[in-house]
Amino acid sequence: MIESCGKDDVKSVAPTFVFKHNVNGSELEKGVMKYTNLAGNLYEVDELQYFISEITLTAADGQRIEIKSDSAIHYIDLDIPSTLAWSPEDLIPKGDYTSISFVFGISESKNKTGLYVNPPERDMFWPDIMGGGYHYMKMNGNWKTTGDLITPFNFHLGIGMNMDGTVFYQNCFTVTLPLNIHTASLGNVVTVTMNIEKWFEAPNVWDWNVIGGQIMMNQPAMHMAAENGVNVFQVSFQGTDPE
Amino acid sequence: MGLLNQFSGKVRWAISLVMILLLSSCTHDDPIYNPTPYQITVPKFFPTRMNIPADNPMTVEGIELGRYLFYDGRMSGNTEPDKMMSCGTCHLQSKSFECGIDHPRFIGGRTFGITGILTPHYMLPMINLVWNESGYLWSGSISENNPNLSQRNIEDIVGMAVTAPHEFAGDSNKTKALIQSIPGYPELFEKAFGSRTVTMRNISKAIAQFTRTLISSDSKFDKYMRGEQQLSTQELSGYVLFMTEDGADCFHCHGGSGNPLFTTNLFYNNGKDSVFNDSRDRFSVTGDPSDHGAYKVTTLRNIELTGPYMHDGRFKTLDEVIDFYSQGIIWSPYIHPLMHHANDGGIQLTPGEKADLIAFIKTLRDDTFLTNPAYSSPGTLPDGEKAIK
Numbered sequence: 222m223i224e225s226c227g228k229d230d231v232k233s234v235a236p237t238f239v240f241k242h243n244v245n246g247s248e249l250e251k252g253v254m255k256y257t258n259l260a261g262n263l264y265e266v267d268e269l270q271y272f273i274s275e276i277t278l279t280a281a282d283g284q285r286i287e288i289k290s291d292s293a294i295h296y297i298d299l300d301i302p303s304t305l306a307w308s309p310e311d312l313i314p315k316g317d318y319t320s321i322s323f324v325f326g327i328s329e330s331k332n333k334t335g336l337y338v339n340p341p342e343r344d345m346f347w348p349d350i351m352g353g354g355y356h357y358m359k360m361n362g363n364w365k366t367t368g369d370l371i372t373p374f375n376f377h378l379g380i381g382m383n384m385d386g387t388v389f390y391q392n393c394f395t396v397t398l399p400l401n402i403h404t405a406s407l408g409n410v411v412t413v414t415m416n417i418e419k420w421f422e423a424p425n426v427w428d429w430n431v432i433g434g435q436i437m438m439n440q441p442a443m444h445m446a447a448e449n450g451v452n453v454f455q456v457s458f459q460g461t462d463p464e
Numbered sequence: 465m466g467l468l469n470q471f472s473g474k475v476r477w478a479i480s481l482v483m484i485l486l487l488s489s490c491t492h493d494d495p496i497y498n499p500t501p502y503q504i505t506v507p508k509f510f511p512t513r514m515n516i517p518a519d520n521p522m523t524v525e526g527i528e529l530g531r532y533l534f535y536d537g538r539m540s541g542n543t544e545p546d547k548m549m550s551c552g553t554c555h556l557q558s559k560s561f562e563c564g565i566d567h568p569r570f571i572g573g574r575t576f577g578i579t580g581i582l583t584p585h586y587m588l589p590m591i592n593l594v595w596n597e598s599g600y601l602w603s604g605s606i607s608e609n610n611p612n613l614s615q616r617n618i619e620d621i622v623g624m625a626v627t628a629p630h631e632f633a634g635d636s637n638k639t640k641a642l643i644q645s646i647p648g649y650p651e652l653f654e655k656a657f658g659s660r661t662v663t664m665r666n667i668s669k670a671i672a673q674f675t676r677t678l679i680s681s682d683s684k685f686d687k688y689m690r691g692e693q694q695l696s697t698q699e700l701s702g703y704v705l706f707m708t709e710d711g712a713d714c715f716h717c718h719g720g721s722g723n724p725l726f727t728t729n730l731f732y733n734n735g736k737d738s739v740f741n742d743s744r745d746r747f748s749v750t751g752d753p754s755d756h757g758a759y760k761v762t763t764l765r766n767i768e769l770t771g772p773y774m775h776d777g778r779f780k781t782l783d784e785v786i787d788f789y790s791q792g793i794i795w796s797p798y799i800h801p802l803m804h805h806a807n808d809g810g811i812q813l814t815p816g817e818k819a820d821l822i823a824f825i826k827t828l829r830d831d832t833f834l835t836n837p838a839y840s841s842p843g844t845l846p847d848g849e850k851a852i853k
Contacts, residue, residue: 252754267754267801334722339513340597340729346722348707348715355722361801373801375709375716434804437709 233312234409234460236288238276240297240305241414242269249417251299254363254371258421260428264364264374266417269299270345271358273413274331275324278400281317288313294327296342304341313404321400321411325450326357326378326393351437352380352389360420364429374434376420378447381440390440392447398456405460412457419453420446497658499523502673504594507681508690509724511595514676517617520669522676525656529649530674533667535841535851538646539626540578541638549578549632551625551671552852554587557839560766561590561678565780572780573772581630584744586777589770591763591833593618594676598729602759602775605749618675622668636664643667648846678839680765681724682832685824689721695827702824705817709804712789712811712821716802717761726764726828732800733757735793736774745775756798765828782825786818 242249244256254265274294277287290309298304332354337343345355360376381390421427425445436442502522537548554575555561565573575583585602599607610616625631643662650660657666687693705711719726731746746758759775773779790813795806805811841851
């Protein structure tokens with residue numbers, strides 16, 4: 222927690238973003254085939270890596286405060302604990318905020334090959350011949366087919382393209398969530414929680430037996446995933462003002 | 465009036481003595497330890513973050529010494545010709561610092577130490593190691609996460625090679641004493657590390673520095689990426705296969721346009737087996753059941769020269785490797801989900817597609833690296849003896 226002024230005169234505060242992942246309220250257990258989606262697919266998640274960017278808090282008076290540290294992009298990887306909390310350098314005015322929004326993935330203007338040359342972010346690169354830039358997300362796991370075959374899925378999102386590679390689609394999307402908070406002198410932890418199951422529920426019921434396990438080259442499927450993605454996140458806030 | 469005349473006789477004498485001592489210390493012929501910093505030039509598109517320990521900064525003098533030691537068979541602690549061994553005995557520049565499948569001594573690429581004991585695994589190439597942050601060797605056991613402080617980086621591997629029964633099978637004290645006794649080396653150690661006394665730690669540091677200079681960034685594909693050279697139609701077809709999920713989908717593990725190292729340096733079970741009992745796989749390091757049968761992804765740079773392939777050398781040719789990924793994948797509970805054709809036995813390439821893919825992979829051959837004189841045997845060692853070639 223950084224305070225810009227003395228204890229009695231805090232005007233700006235430094236938020237911390239914490240990223241959590243669950244399946245319908247229960248903390249995600251990696252590598253355990255125990256989840257069943259709405260389509261009835263039994264599945265497990267082994268790896269989860271994704272970007273969120275352009276986190277913006279909207280104040281009660283309508284002012285929008287965007288987090289701009291680290292190019293406004295944050296990488297999250299279940300296998301790298303240090304990525305599960307982000308304390309950007311930005312200070313935000315202490316006050317009342319009514320909503321939070323962020324881009325899932327990286328928006329078109331920033332999503333260019335070469336943005337990252339170092340791992341782990343580098344390893345999210347998306348082939349140039351498919352539009353370039355970076356995967357928005359890699360979720361790798363397995364599902365059990367109707368024939369009881371354990372089969373890999375690679376739920377990867379990024380720039381889509383048409384069949385002949387002449388038209389590209391930006392599949393990143395903005396998530397906006399209500400957040401009625403008063404940033405405090407202490408804490409200011411914004412917890413962003415991804416409910417994995419929501420990727421497979423609405424508005425598009427996701428059935429791997431129909432869609433298949435790989436979607437990088439399947440723009441209609443990636444579009445469906447992006448439509449579901451706006452329902453995937455919840456946020457909560459914790460902050461304390463000394464009495 | 466001179467400054468000294470302002471003081472009494474005894475004080476003048478004392479001041480004069482101090483000045484004499486100061487002057488004599490300035491004119492004494494002790495060599496000054498002043499190594500020249502060596503800055504790695506990061507090739508275009510390459511990582512900017514490098515794995516260089518804070519206690520072993522790169523210097524011109526350290527690299528020069530490391531190159532001599534890399535190619536000096538007396539690193540084994542022996543001077544008898546049939547008992548000498550150095551890094552360069554197995555790590556051949558012409559084979560991308562592996563021994564190659566056609567090595568006259570290591571038949572079929574199977575390496576063994578001085579006493580004939582086989583190495584646990586086949587070799588890995590020594591290319592672009594300065595950008596490896598994920599652990600060295602097939603299991604990645606040599607990493608900053610290793611609780612054993614003496615098994616964390618390339619420096620430590622050098623020390624291990626000297627004593628390992630399947631490598632030099634030596635005695636570090638014997639090696640140290642022998643190197644100390646060779647004319648020319650004490651001076652080189654002094655220039656590199658400020659002391660004429662040879663230590664195993666400084667031997668290891670010097671060789672590690674040299675190893676970190678081994679950079680491949682000038683293959684045909686690099687030139688294509690820099691806009692200097694075009695790929696052929698067949699090579700481009702192979703490139704598309706390499707980079708697409710519906711094609712061969714090599715890029716998720718082996719990199720490509722967004723990762724010119726052509727490896728993520730991470731660890732995967734790629735579907736070679738269904739039973740796993742190797743005590744040196746990734747599971748042996750992490751204890752994570754999903755790491756059973758997982759090994760480091762090798763770089764594909766110069767891969768056409770580095771057969772046999774896989775940790776156990778089971779594939780002799782690139783054709784065999786491509787056949788394996790095409791039709792030979794074995795499903796197991798531990799196979800990585802990126803091997804998404806596991807239930808089909810592989811990616812099912814046609815003969816034409818296999819040829820295209822291999823044509824592309826061969827564009828990763830870097831002859832500039834393979835012939836760079838800075839990486840080669842120095843020919844003559846500090847005392848005039850011949851280096852290993």
